[in-house]
Amino acid sequence: MQHKVLKVNPSDNVIVALRNLEAGENIEFEGENYVLPRSIAAKHKFVTEDLDKGDHVTMYGVLVGKATQPIKRGEQITTFNLKHESEEYSVNKRVPQTNWIVPDVSKWKNRTFMGYHRSDGQVGTANYWLVLPLVFCENRNILKLKEAFDKALGYAFPDVYLRQVEDLVQLHQKGGVNSIDTYNQAEQGDSIGRRMFPNLDGIKFLTHESGCGENNQDSELLAALFAAYANNANVAGITVLSLGCQKTQFTDLMDEIKKRNPDFDKPVLLFEQQAYGTEFDMMSAAIKETFKGLIEANKLTRQPAPLSELQIGLKCGGSDGFSGISANPVLGHLSDLVVALGGKTYLAEFPELCGVEQELINRCVTTEKAEKFEYLMRDYAAKAEAVGAGFDMNPSAGNIKDGLITDAIKSAGAAKKGGTAPIVDVLNYTELAKEAGLHLVCTPGNDVLATTGKAASGATIILFTTGLGTPTGNPVCPVVKVSTNTQLAKKMPDIIDFDCGEIITGEKTIEQTAEDLLEYCISLASGKILTKAQELGQDDFMPWKRGVNL
Numbered sequence: 001m002q003h004k005v006l007k008v009n010p011s012d013n014v015i016v017a018l019r020n021l022e023a024g025e026n027i028e029f030e031g032e033n034y035v036l037p038r039s040i041a042a043k044h045k046f047v048t049e050d051l052d053k054g055d056h057v058t059m060y061g062v063l064v065g066k067a068t069q070p071i072k073r074g075e076q077i078t079t080f081n082l083k084h085e086s087e088e089y090s091v092n093k094r095v096p097q098t099n100w101i102v103p104d105v106s107k108w109k110n111r112t113f114m115g116y117h118r119s120d121g122q123v124g125t126a127n128y129w130l131v132l133p134l135v136f137c138e139n140r141n142i143l144k145l146k147e148a149f150d151k152a153l154g155y156a157f158p159d160v161y162l163r164q165v166e167d168l169v170q171l172h173q174k175g176g177v178n179s180i181d182t183y184n185q186a187e188q189g190d191s192i193g194r195r196m197f198p199n200l201d202g203i204k205f206l207t208h209e210s211g212c213g214e215n216n217q218d219s220e221l222l223a224a225l226f227a228a229y230a231n232n233a234n235v236a237g238i239t240v241l242s243l244g245c246q247k248t249q250f251t252d253l254m255d256e257i258k259k260r261n262p263d264f265d266k267p268v269l270l271f272e273q274q275a276y277g278t279e280f281d282m283m284s285a286a287i288k289e290t291f292k293g294l295i296e297a298n299k300l301t302r303q304p305a306p307l308s309e310l311q312i313g314l315k316c317g318g319s320d321g322f323s324g325i326s327a328n329p330v331l332g333h334l335s336d337l338v339v340a341l342g343g344k345t346y347l348a349e350f351p352e353l354c355g356v357e358q359e360l361i362n363r364c365v366t367t368e369k370a371e372k373f374e375y376l377m378r379d380y381a382a383k384a385e386a387v388g389a390g391f392d393m394n395p396s397a398g399n400i401k402d403g404l405i406t407d408a409i410k411s412a413g414a415a416k417k418g419g420t421a422p423i424v425d426v427l428n429y430t431e432l433a434k435e436a437g438l439h440l441v442c443t444p445g446n447d448v449l450a451t452t453g454k455a456a457s458g459a460t461i462i463l464f465t466t467g468l469g470t471p472t473g474n475p476v477c478p479v480v481k482v483s484t485n486t487q488l489a490k491k492m493p494d495i496i497d498f499d500c501g502e503i504i505t506g507e508k509t510i511e512q513t514a515e516d517l518l519e520y521c522i523s524l525a526s527g528k529i530l531t532k533a534q535e536l537g538q539d540d541f542m543p544w545k546r547g548v549n550l
Helices: 136-153 160-173 175-183 215-232 250-260 278-298 329-339 357-363 368-385 395-401 405-418 449-458 488-489 511-526 532-536
Strands: 014-015 028-029 032-035 045-047 056-059 062-067 113-116 129-132 201-203 235-242 266-272 303-306 309-317 342-345 423-427 437-441 461-467 481-482
Touching: 028 278, 032 437, 062 423, 113 511, 129 136, 129 215, 129 278, 136 201, 201 405, 215 235, 215 250, 215 449, 215 461, 235 250, 250 266, 266 278, 278 329, 309 329, 309 449, 329 342, 329 405, 329 437, 329 449, 329 461, 329 481, 342 405, 357 368, 357 405, 368 423, 395 481, 437 449, 449 461, 461 511, 481 488, 481 532
Parallel strands: 129 201, 129 235, 235 266, 309 342, 309 461, 342 437, 423 437, 461 481
Antiparallel strands: 014 045, 028 032, 056 062, 113 303
16 A cells, blocks of 8 residues: 655655645654645655744755745745755765675676677677767768668668658648548657668767867867767777867877777777868768778677676656655665676766765765865856856756755755765766776766766666656667656656656565666666667767856
């Protein structure tokens, strides 16, 4: 039987509605009775005591807000009576975590997944060829290559929307206005043709609006980002288009690659338009040499790899009031399992760690790592405040509507994705992970900027929780959409891969669900299944220009 309400932490002074509660309803919880003066929608919270203006609200055991006016016992917290507030943090207050309880992973100790083994020792969950432009001037040529390769090699998706427009054109030409009103859209079918290269999961074509006419830092970061993607274990080789005169040069890219991985030996093919002269000559050369590269990439086959080779990114987006109760804790327990197995996990989105900084500082394995985290957090926050975009502005309209009233509430729930394991390293944007364990990665909370950054640090699978729904994917890293509630999973089945709603209904525990999700990840890493984002061709990519993004 589903419970009506939940208190996340014993020290909290708010209670979460697990279903819609009616005005005047008497809520019995932990020996107390709460008569609700007004209706409260599921995912929202009411206070357990009378609060005066300035009093603190605590959730997840941490400070998440301050009352802006008196709030009576049983009343809902809203943007009208509560504002963001969080605890101060400092390395000087650090109390090192020394008692991590390692989960039992004996059932997975001898398990393997079928991955792609690279010569530098990395193991990918997929095998992609990457085609990218060093400057936005080459975006058109990238898209022309995409059209040609995808259709010829069987990687293209049927254009179901083109079919619909063509059908409507025919109906209109026949004068069938009434037929248009009753027209049923065409169903999406299978990919256009049989894939020529069965061991190549795809050719991924990136576009962007950077590479020239910008500050040096952004141009350097673009080269660093592409270098990190070239190094990702899911990438077999890359084709690079260059105009020639842009700020981000090919030598910058190669310098960044070697800086990250001195043993890098994947093929990197350069085609510079100003050197070739005509577009046709450059494109013809790029097609010929890339095709030869695809033949070699297709020779690599999946082989068994221990689960210690898993690299899993932890992300949330389109969050709701259940995110920190169901799906995010599931990712947290899964992260602990993967860490216990010797794998790597990545927790990013620094604007959504606001309010839990001290806990994370305490979990860093060394003072040096804690100092790096504090520096990156304070530097990011200061830059945001300098342009009037503090972290408190992070929650979106959808977040607020579904119960995430302050950034601290959102952040405390978001941080649950990181589980309880020690933090072995703190990575700046485009830095690569070098050791097993849980990593903090400096990225914005923005869905695509964050997923782009996780793949750059080395993630080969990204688990992405959502309570409202988002189609976000990534070109080189499969993105698994994990719903916080079953209603969403049923409403948007074309984008949701895994449902955590049974935690809310009380049918499953967080631990059971995390174990099921780990089994899903093993199948995905072995190429037995595809994510919905992969099936839709959702290849979102966005370089972070180091202005302020939340």
